[in-house]
Amino acid sequence: MSRKLSSLSNNDVINKGMNFELSDELVELKNLATKFTKEEIIPVAAEYDRTGEYPIEIVKKAHKLGLMNILIPNEYGGLGLGSVAECVLSEACTYGCTGIASTLLVTNLGVSKNNGEIITIILVKYTVWLLSKHQC
Numbered sequence: 001m002s003r004k005l006s007s008l009s010n011n012d013v014i015n016k017g018m019n020f021e022l023s024d025e026l027v028e029l030k031n032l033a034t035k036f037t038k039e040e041i042i043p044v045a046a047e048y049d050r051t052g053e054y055p056i057e058i059v060k061k062a063h064k065l066g067l068m069n070i071l072i073p074n075e076y077g078g079l080g081l082g083s084v085a086e087c088v089l090s091e092a093c094t095y096g097c098t099g100i101a102s103t104l105l106v107t108n109l110g111v112s113k114n115n116g117e118i119i120t121i122i123l124v125k126y127t128v129w130l131l132s133k134h135q136c
Helices: 010-015 024-051 056-065 083-094 100-106 128-133
Strands: 107-114 117-122
Touching: 024 056, 024 100, 056 100, 083 100, 100 128
Parallel strands: none
Antiparallel strands: 107 117
C-alpha cells in the first residue's frame, strides 16, 4: 500500500468518499425504465416466455421512449450515456423479465453519414435471445 493511502484516517475516507448518488438525468432514466417495465414488460413477460416470440412491439416502444442505444454516441443516433446508465436501465428492466431486458440491452444500433453514405453500426455484446431460443 502506498504511503499516501496508508496515511488516510477513517474520517478522511468517510468525509471525502465517493458520491454514489445518481445524477438527475440517471434518476429520470431509472424512473422512466421502471414505469416502462411495470406497464409494458411485466404484463406480457410470461406470454413471451411461453411462446418464445420475439417481443418486437416492446422493442419498438422502448426505442421510441429512448430506452435503447444507451452506449451509442449522440453523433451516431444513440444517447451516449455510458455504462452507469446501462446498469440503471438493466436493473430496472430485468426486474420485469430478464429475457426481454436482454433483448433491449444487447443490441445497440447507430447510424452515421460518411461522405453521403449511410453506415450502420451494430454492437452486439452477447446473444442471449438467440441462445435462449435454441436452448444452448
